[in-house]
Structures are given as structure tokens and as C-alpha cells.
Amino acid sequence: MTLPSALAWGLIAAALGPVVTILAFVPALDAKALRLGGFLTSTIMAVISLGAGLYALLQPGSIPATTFGTHIPWQFHLDPLSGFFLLLLGVVGSTASLHAIGYFRATQSGELRRVLIPYPIFFSAMILVVLAAGVYTFMVAWELMALSSTFLILSASRAMAARRAAYLYLLIAHLGALCLLGAFILLARGNPLSGGSFAVMAAAQQSLSPWATQAILGLSLLGFGAKLGMVPLHIWLPEAHPAAPSPVSALMSAAMLPMAIYGLLRLDWQILSAPGIGWGVIWLAFGLLTAGFGVLFSTLQSDLKRLLAYSSMENMGLVLVALGLGRIFVAEGWLSLAGLALCAGLFQLLNHALFKSLLFLGSGSVLHSTGSVDMNRLGGLIRSMPQTTLLMLIATLAIAGLPPLNGFASEWLLLQAFLLAPQAASGSLQIVLPLAAAGVVFVLALSSFAMVKGFGLSFLGRPRSNFHAHEASLWERTAMGCLALGCVVLGILPGMVTNGLMAVGRLLLRSDALTLQSPWALTPISAQRASYLPGTFLVGITLAVILTFLLVWWRFGRPLRRVPAWACGFAGSATSRMQDSPAGFSQPWLRIFAPIHSGRLQTREIPEKRAPEWFVHFQDPFWHGLYLPIQKTALLLSKQSLRLQQGKITIYLLYAFITLIVLLAVIQ
Amino acid sequence: MILVGLLAWVVLGIPVLALWGDGKRGRRLFILIQVGVFLLAVALAERYLDLGTLTAFGAELRVDVLSLILILLNSVVGLMTAWFSASYWHTEVQRHDFGVARQRLYHAMFQSFLATMLLALLSNNLGILWVALEGATLSTVLLVSLQRSGESLEAAWKYFILCGVGLAMALFGTVLLYFAAQPVLGSGAQALLWSSLHQQAWRLNGTAMAIAFVFILVGYGTKMGLAPLNNWLPDAHAAGPSTVSAALSGLLLNVALYAVLRFKSLADAALGGDFAAHLLMGFGLLSLLLASLSMLRQHDVKRLFAYSSAEHMGLTTFAFGLGGPVATFAGILHLVGHSLAKSSVFFSVGRATQEARSRELADLRGFLNRRPVLGWSILLSVLAILGMPPGSLFLSEFLILTVSLEKAWITTPLLLLGLGMAFAAIFRALLPLLYGEGGGPCSALPLRGLTPVFLQLSLVLLMGIAIPYPLDPWMQAVAGVLS
């Protein structure tokens, strides 16, 4: 196997997508055949891309753009950066597709087609985004990705809300794409069809005028930020992700959002090595803003999938923070630190791919089994679907950043990157770094709150409504099991990941910044500075727990007695309504952050319940502060322009007359 | 001589359809004639490949690469329109129980419309070009007013008066051109032949050419749907049968633009500077912005897409205004892509309006659920017209933006703005059209007629992925013709 053949495999995987789509049009196939055929093929696609990505990641060096087509060049390449994202794509895609086989088991063929027609296209588009080596190729793949995902959002429900979400999503995505187009055009300068591959651009960037560079950086941040869910372009994200079927939500949240990170790295870092800490600080600031905003809103949600969607925002924000930090370090010339930050960011991305897709898939199984992901209805699933709950617990602990799971490892790296910043930081950084560090820490703490809320209220305690939940199907559990295993393994072997990322670091930092280390440990600089051995950690805890258990059992072991919960004397009479509602659970934050979300507690009548139930109604400040005004202005302008079309033919003639006269006068 | 044959065939079609153009027979004949046109056009292309530029009647008729591309385009779209018309017109006839005379009128006028446009493309004589365009206008007026309802009459009247005045201006411009050419080429037919003018263009009187070009631009611009002269466009598109709307957007606007381009190449040579280029860019940008603004609040589906035609023509005009090999290539590519996609849009939307018996977006809902095939045809054609990859419109818009940034970077944000607004407007209308609940009663009509949509869209797709062989060098060569 060579690198070109890896690329070829990636393209083959991408080419499988349309095949499945066409297959989905065949009317003869029934639901079962469609489901198995479609999603198994998607799984195969994903596994292929996973393999190719892994190979490219571990294989040093990259291959130049290979071009197909005569006049319209379709250019592809493969290097460690693409490899990493291909790998990520493969991980999420394979598990999501496996899960989908179980998830859609009760779906009629008509509904299934709605998913199976865009789904493979979506996946192929993402593969192509990563493999694209030319402007046109990239933009085509990028737009296809947005388009197909839009119709995936609409595949679950075609209700007003879903349509609005899809509209908002594609509109913002398209505006972002237009910004990207601007950026790429600035970068390509000249006919992009004359084979302006990324490599060529990278070589030609010295001739860019400074303002052009700034414009490119700004436009691309806008463009990719729109896909990233970066504040204030995030408005679509919490609407779109919950609307989609859960495997798709997983794919969108864990694989599509990272595509934006890929774009930023590719365009603003690898192609365009812009000096100066300015943009690093901007990335840092936007990242922090996004993370804070996302985590704040995710604590307030009462819908599990919305909670997860907002938490994706938070994670992407953290990644952006890490990358911004990396840029700053590069600008300051501390390459090893830059490598550390970069590593932290990408590691975080990988982890997010693992646990966030696991969480979305789990929520999907919950939805399939109980018919709702509203935490006001859920509760006590740990008894009806124990295995799913266990897997979800692992994901929750991982995303809450608890050692020795993977989430903690990347957060640890990020914090180390902050702490190891030398004292010699220039003036502005002396303020920025500590504040940013504090902000990150706060975000992490808050996110663990959100996650505990999400898991605890839906899986623990007593059911808040009467439903008959059943354990997820074997397909689903297998998919989630793989992801959970991944969470644990990456947690135990963080060094393995950082070693794997060395090639990417070499590509982006143009030097061997990262030092090879044992797979079991994380020792960024030296064991003296900081070290973390999750393996020992895990063994230690397990030993301690088991020893305690055995000792206690051997010494005082007596059978337990199950009794009604005492509940300070309510014993027995306590109902499930005495548990906190989601709104109640996050009530302190609701109070503290009221100025931001201007949220209020409101009641809503529930048919099956006697008393009305409370829920939080809050509004996104950006929606009211930014989007509505823009919409108003546009409609107003449109009204004015329609005034021109006011029916009187004489007036129309007058337009022509005036135009003529004016032009004649001009040439006079 | 194949040019003559082609011309004769189409012209002959008119009386044939006028006599036997009713009922099934008429529809069949119509398709048959278009098939003939298509085959002849292909033969023409064959000949062109061998011999290069073709002429006839002592250079009164002339086919160079620009006109060849448009002739091919017209023949394809004409054929597809005829195909779609077969089922569409059948329904119309049943709906409004049109008599035999009306059916013949429809087919004959449609044929004469196609014929005059072909004449416009074939003729090398700018005077004949004008005559042909006037003829096209007259025949389309009758087509627009076909239903004889108040609305259609009003639309036709406005169309007639506005385009009539526009054409009068264009004629004046042509006269001025002749006036400027006389001293150089002497009086007589020579002084109106584009080919000979083009060789001597640099000797023409600058002032006269400037005035002439202004008249031409305003005149043909009216027909092309440039703002602020395009007030007839939404009315005519909305009032006429959808086949006519498709032909108007897909063919007539192109031919008008073609005329302007012919004059522009002369004006450029005569005036030296990029006076004409700037005019085109200005008008293009204005139309793009105004049209996309007007779309935002549109509730009539056919008006919506009529405005979108204005928007695309604006973009194309802008592209040709930019000039240069890349922009011109993009312009011609966009022209072709837009004709194919927009006619498909009008086919599918027209069928939808027939089924729902309404043009209001509020009544047209949820076609993807109710009528999957129709829904898909709407979806795909609208995506194509929105410039979604890998359709060819994406490529052309991409190129236009690129060049605009190079040559006039100040316009790029405006272009992006316009495109963004147009996208917002159309996509906003699209979603309920496909997925919306409710909507009025909907009579299921046979969907055979929708095959052309998919054929045309596959062409658009093909051109977005890899432009087929002879077309690619031809489109490249257009820049050479216009320079």
C-alpha cells in the first residue's frame, strides 16, 4: 500500500456514495433491503476512509495534487492533515451507519429513502472536502456537504420548525460559502481553472498584499465559522442538529463541524502562514466566546439533543481556543508549545468525535425506545435499558473531562499549553493568557454540570412519564460499544494519539515540534514539568475500589435490604414529580445568567399530566440583536424595490425615457 | 447549403402549423419540426467543425462560433419545449376548451417565434437582426395574450408597448450605426453587415457609435430584461403559458443579449476605451441587485422565477461587461446553463401550477410528498438555477466572481450580496413547495412531459463536471469573436 493508493481508496469510498443514492431510488427494494444495503455500504465507505486516513496519518510525507479532467480540474491530494480528518470521518461514519441500521429498523421504505438519498452524498462530500486539493474541487464538495445535510435535516420531520431550521441552516451555510469563495478567489488570483492547487497557492502567497492576507483570514474565519457554529453565526446549530435523525445528528455534530476546523487549518494555517499574534488572539477570543455561549445554553436545555448540540458548540469553541493559542505560540516562536496546543486541539476534536457521536447515538436509541428526548418525560432508563445507560455513562464521564478517560487527556494538554507559556510573553498576552485560561477552566466546570444534568435526568431516578422503554438493538449497541471502547482506549493511551499527530504537527509547524513519547504517558516537555500516566491512574483507582469493596464485604458483608426511599419521611409516598425538572435543575444558572439569555420560567399544559409543567423559555440574544434587524432591513429594501413595479405603463415608459436621456447626457 | 435549409425548414414550419396545428396532430407536428431543427443544427455544427465560419447569400447569413452555440442551445431548448408542450398544451386545451383556431395560433406563433429567433442568430445583417427580433416580439405578444383574460391582455399590452418602444430605440441605434458606417463602407448592404463592420470598426465615427450604442443598449436591454427597463418581464412570464415563459426566459433574452454583444464588439473597437463594458457592467449589477431584492417578497411562483431570470441575465451581462477570455467564457457558460435550467424550472413549476390551478406559493405545497416525480423535478431544477454544485451555473458564477475581483474588486461584494439574497428568496419559497403541509386540491396529471426536465438538467450537470469536447473549445473561442 502506498500513499497514492491510499488516496485512490479514499476516492473509491467517495465514489460509493452516489452508487448508494442511485440504489435508494430503485423502487423494487423494500425497507429491509434498503436499510441493510444502504447503511452497510456506508459503513464500508467509512471503514475504507478510516484505513486510508490512518495510513496517511502514520505515513510521513504527502503526495502532490493529482488532477482529473481537462478543462475543469478536479484535484485531490492526501497528507497527514487530510489523513487525520479522514480518520475522524471514518470513525464517526462507520459507527453512525452501523447504528442507523438498528435505528431505522421500524421506518417505512418511503421515509427511509428520504434519508438514504442524501446520506451517502453527504458522507462522500465530506470525504471529498478532506481530499480536495483545488479551490473548485473544495468549494463543490463544501457546498454539496451543506446541501445534502440540509435534506437530511428535513428527512426526519417536515414540520414548520424543521423547515425553518433547514432554511436557516442552508442560508447561513451558503452565505458562509460565499465568504469562503471570496477568500479562495483572493488567494487563487487568476483563473482557478488553470489548475491553481493548494500547493501552488501556498507557494505563491508571498506575493499577496498585506490587506489581501488580512481579508482572506477574515473571510475564511467567517466562512468556516458559519459551519463551526461560531458565535454569532451559531444560530442554526441548535435548531438543525436536533431536527435531524440521531445518526445524522451524530455525523453532523461530530464529523461535519470538524470539517470547518479542517478548513481553518488548511487555509489559514497550512496554505497561509500569516505571522503576528493578532489572528491567534482573535481565534482565541471567538473560541472562548463560542465555548462560553454554548456551554451556558447547554446547561439550560431540557431537550437532550439540544443540550448535546449546544455542547458541540462548546467543544468546537475549545478547539478554536487551542488552535488560537497555537497560532500565538507560533507567532512568538515557541514551536514546541505551539505543537502542544495544536495537539491538544486535534486531540480534543478526536475525543469530541468519539463521545459526542456516542451521546447522539445514545439519545437516538432513547428516542427510538421512549419516543422522546425531552427530559421532562424521561428518567429511570438505567433499569429499562441498562447497557445503553452504561455506555452513555462512559461517554458522559468522558465529555465531563474526568480522568482517566479521553476527554480529560485533551483538556489536560490544553491547560498545560496555557501553563507552560513562558513568562517572556509580550504585553498583551500577559493579560490574555491568564484570563483565557480562567475562562477555559470555567467552561470545563460548567460543561460537566450540563453533562451530568443531561445524563442524570434522563437515565437515573424515576420515569417522569409512563413509557415502555426497551433496550437498544444489537446494531446500535455494537456501534455505541465501539465508541465507548474508543473513549477508554484513547484515555489510557494518550501518548499514542500525540505520537500519531506528530506528522500533522510537522506539516503545520514546518518542524519536529512534538517529541515522541511512550503511548502510556503524556509528558509534554519533561517529566519534571508535568506528566500524566492514565494507566497507573486507572490501575490505582480500580485497585483501591476493589480492595475497599472486598475488605468491607469480607468484614461487614451483610445482604442489602431494598426499602422505599426514606426521603426525609416521605417514604413510599414520594412520586416521580418530586424529582427536579430539567428547568428546576439548572435554575441557579437560569438566575445567574438571566441577563444573557433573558430566559423565564413558563408553564405549559401537558395532556397526560394533571398539573401544567414548568419549562424554560429563553431567547438567543443574537437572534434579536442581529438577525431580526437584518431581516427587517432586507424586507424593507425589497418593499422599496417593488415600488418600481407599480402597474402604470406610462411610468414604465418614463423609466426607459429617463434612462435613455441620462445615458445620452452622460456621453455628451 | 445547410444554413438556407435550416432557415427554410423553420419558416416552412409556420404555415404548416397554421394549417394543421391543432389537436394531437398539431402537437406531433410541432415536435417533429423541432426534431428536424435539432438534427439540422447538429449537421450545422458538423459542418462548422470542418469548415469553420459559414456564410450564405453573399454573407447575409453567417454562422460563427457565438451564433453556433446559441443556435444549438435554441434547437435543444426548442425541442424540449415542444416535447413538454405536448402534454402541457393538451391540458391547457382541455382546461380552457380552446378551439381549433386557438390551437393553430399557438403552434404557429410558437414556430414563428422560434423561426425569427433563428433568423436573428443566422443573419449577419444587423438590420435583419432587428427585423427578426421585432418579429419574435410580435409572435410572443400573441402567445402571451393567448388566454384572452384581462390579466394576459394587460401583460401582453405592456409587453408589446414597452418592447415596441425598446425596439424602436434599437432601430434608431441601428440607423445611427449605418450612418456612422456609411463614410467608411459606403452606402448599401455592406454597411450593415456585422462581419464587414467588425473589420472596419476602428474607423467608425466615435460619437455616432457612442449614441448608437446607448440606443441599442436601452432598446435591446428592454427586451433583455435589464433593470430598470424590465417591468414587462414578470407580467409577461406570469400571464403566458409556462411553455412560453420557458421560451421567453430560455431563448428570447439570450437572443437580445446576443444582439447587444454584436454591437458591443463594434462599439469597443470604435470607441477604444471600455465605455460599453462599463455600461454593461453597470446595468448588469443594477438588474442583479434589483431583481434579487424584488424576489424576497414574492408570492407568485412564476413571477419569482421571472425575476430570477432578470437576475441571471444581469449576472451574464455583467460577465460580458467584464470581458476577457475567462469572463466571456463564464458568461456564455452561464447563458447556456441558465437557459437549460430556467426552462426546466418553468416546465416543472408550470406543471405544478396546472395541477394546483394556482400560481400562489401559498397554494403550491408539499409536492415532494404528493407527487414525488414532480417534486424531484422541481427540486433539482431549482437547485440548478440556484447555482448549486456540481451544476454548471456554480462554475460560471464562480468564474465571474473570480474575474470581478480581479478587474473590479469593488463590485464583488455587491455580486455576493445579490446572489445571497436571490438564494435566500428562492430557497425560502422552495421548502414549502416541496415539504409544506396543506395547500389546495391537486389534480394528478400525467408526468411523461417531465422527461425534458431531467434531460436538460443532466446536461447542466455534465457541463458542471466536464464540458464535452466541441463545446469547450467553442466557448473558449467566443472571447475571440467578441474582441
Place this chain on the structure above:
Amino acid sequence: MTIAVLVPILKFLAAWILLLSFALLAQRRLLSLTHLLAWQGGTLALSTALVAVLTGDGLLWVSAGLTLLLKALLIPAILHRLLRRLQVRGDVEMTLNATSTQLLGIVVVVFAFALASPLAGSLPVATHGMLGIALASFLIAFLMMITRRKAVSQVVGFLAMDNAVFFAATSATLGMPLIVELGVALDALIGLVIFGVFFFHIRENFESLDLHWLERLREDQ
């Protein structure tokens, strides 16, 4: 005859055409509008004939005859007949009162002359200023179409515009190629026929030829 005699006459006719355009602009009664139109057509034919004499171009005689037949006789006759058949009576109310319209007309004329003056240099001596006059009457006709509120009067304006172009074609440029003129004439004729058909349809739809019936297709905000 010699140029010395003919050119002044030609000039006179040109002035006469411009005058007639003004008259059209001022005239309120429909019937007299058609008469004026006929007069203008006649003058046009005459000037064309003169140019034919000047240049000795045989084809111009044909176009002169054509003009006489079409613009002086046929078209006005058709219009006249239409008006009688449709019983269109009385005045045309204007969107702008007569005097200000006239003033506008004068401004337009000045503008046209200013525009055409630089071209005079390249004109054959016979046709100095003809282009300006043609342009002026073209714009005046345009103005007329803008200011009238009846369909018929708009058609008249349209035909006057046509005359202006024709005048430019024959007198200013000493005759376009015949084939073109034939085409133009043909189109004008067909156009008029269609107008006629239209009038009846409009009548049976709106019981009037007043334009305000034709102002319902608008973007209602």
C-alpha cells in the same frame, strides 16, 4: 433641378415634421391625432422622394412609395376605421397639462440638437441637422406616449416614433438598404394589425380603451 433648390425644401420638410410632432404632442382629440399622423407620413414620403432625387437612387423611390402607401394612407386609415368601429370619442386626458408638456418638448428638442450637433460635421451637406430633427421628433413621440392615458393615443405615439426613425433612416442617412426598410415596414404593418385585434379584446374585457384599466398587474406590497 439642382441641389440649391432641393436642399432648402428638404430642410423645410424636416422642420415641418418636427412641427407636426409638436402638434401631435399638443393635440387632444383622437381623430385629429390620426390626421396629423397621416400628414406626417405624407411629409415623410415627400422627403424620401426628394432624397431619391438628390441621390438618384432608384430604390429610394420604392421606399418613398412604400412610405406614402403605408404611413400616409393605410395606417391612418386603419386607425381611423378602428376609432369609428370602437366609437372612441372625445378627448384624451393627459397625465401632464398641455403647456408643460410643450415646454418639456422644447427642452427635449434642445437636448436632441445639442446631442446631434457634433455629428453634423460628418453629414453630407444636404442633410445638415436632419439627424437632430429625427432625434428630436423621436424623443417628442416618446414624451407623447408617456403623457397620454388612452391606449389609442399611445399607439399613435408609437407610430410617430416609427416615423421619426424612418425619417432618420431616409433623410439623415440617405436611405437604408431596401431589404431592411421592407422588413421594418412589414413589422409596422403586422404590429398595427395586432394593435387592432388588441383593441377589440381590451374593449370586450374592460369596456374601455382607457389605460387605467390596464394597471392592475402590480406588486401589491
Place this chain on the structure above:
Amino acid sequence: MNAADLTVQCLQVLLAMAVAPLFAAWLQMLRALLQNRRPAGLSQAYRDLARLFRKESLVPEDSSWLFRFTPYVLFGTKIMATALVPILALDLPLAHAADVIALVGLLAVARIFQVLAALDSGTAFAYMGARREMMVSALAEPALLTTFFIASLLAGSTSLSEIARHAQYGALSLHPSMVFGATAFFLVLLIENARIPVDNPATHLELTMIHEAMLLEYSGRHLALLEWGAQLKLVLYISVGIAVFFPWGMADRPSPLALVLAVGIFAAKLLLAAPILALVETLLAKKRLFRVPEFAASAFLFGVIGLLTHFILGA
């Protein structure tokens, strides 16, 4: 690592476990004295634990394995934590397994399991406690981390024993940032260990209780483990504070003599720490619950200010 280190390691853990109840009792005693009540003997804490261990433990009928599993996890994590902190000697075998950040993470594991168990019991009070605990700790944890940041920035390392060594052997200079750090740490200590003014471990008043509310459903050996864990946690925090702020007298090389010395010094430090706590708890009044977040926030604020001062003053 050699056998000697291992023995020290185990010794340290066992010592901490043994001392924890004693320290709690000592603290209670001091508080009683300060509030002129008759104190129970120092052995009281041990007797409580022993009785709890012997009692039968009940489990709410609709709780799951998570509920029963949690006490062991909590106790296990706390033992692990004591193993990580240099109490008697620096450079213990496990010192490199985790640094301060990991330590905070470890404590977070304990807390989150406790909260989850509370949610699992499905009673109103448990939810109340869980909610409050999560809210307060969401502010306290960042505060703790920031204080550690200050220390580790000074020491140029995040490993606890390095920090301790730096403070022990580095030039003895009073860093302004450390003052802020110490304050923040003390506040966090009060918060995390449910002491007055944040919480009152002595009462079960549902309006105020945070930590205790989560233990309501536990009984018997589970409760014993939890109580013991809480005592262990207090000792742990204090010894962390010692390691970071006053590490003097810690054994550098595990020689028996040094160890004995270290044990003595450690005991002395504990003896001294208790009165301070007792005094604070007696003098301050329990805050209203709504004030608690502000209290925690101020801790966080101190930490951030400390960071800033460090970065700006470089000290």
C-alpha cells in the same frame, strides 16, 4: 521505584486513613470547646464509624447499581488521591502518575459519582443536594485550578512534588500572587468540605444542606464509607494546602529518621490547622444559600486576580 518508596507510599496512605477520623474528632472537640459545649472524646469518630459499619444498610427500592457502587468509588478515589499528594515525602512512586490538574480531576470523579448516585436515588432532597453541589462546585473547581495554576507557574511545573520542592528549597520569598492563591484555596477548602459558612455538616436542615442532602438515602456500611471518605477528604485538602503553601519538613529522601520527622511535622501541622478551621466555623455564620454562589465566585475571582498579578508582576 524501589521497595522503600512503595512502603512509604503505602505508609502515607494508611496514615492518612487512620488520622482522618481523629482529625475530624479533634476538630469537633475544638469547636465544642469554643462554643462551650462538652466535647465527646477523640475516639468518638472511630466508634461512629465502627457502629455504622456493623449496621445493616438499606437501599431505596428504585435505585440502581450506580447507587450501591458509588460509596466504594468515592472511597477508592480518595485513597488514590492521598497516594498522589506528597504528605510525608517528595517524589513518591505515584507522584508522576498525576499532577495537580489530574488531582482536581480525581476529586471531580468523586463528586460527580456522588451526584449521580444522588440523582439515582430519585428523591426530592437528593436532587436538591445534587443540584446545589454541582452549582457550587462548578465555581469552586475553577477556583481550585487557578490557585494550582499560580503555584505551578511559580514552580514551573504542575507536579505536586515539584511545587512542594520549589516552595521548600526555592528562595523563601512571599509572592503576592501566592497570597491570593492561598486565600482562594482556603475558601475552596471550606466549600468543598461542606464547612460553615457554606454548609453545615452537623445539621440536616433541608433549606441549607448541600453535601448531606446527597447522603440521606445511605445507611450502614455505605454511609460509613461516605463519612470516612469525607473526613479523608478534609485531611487531603489540608495536606494539599500544606504541600503547596507550607511544605517545610517534608522528607526528601525516604530515610527512616526523616520519615519519623516528617510524620511528626505533619501531625503538628494538622494540630495547628484544626484550630483555625474551628475558629472560622465558630466566628462565621452560615450564609444564605443564594449567597453561596457569590462566595464561590469570589474564590474564583481571587484565583484569577492571583493569576493576573503573577503574569503581570511576574511573581
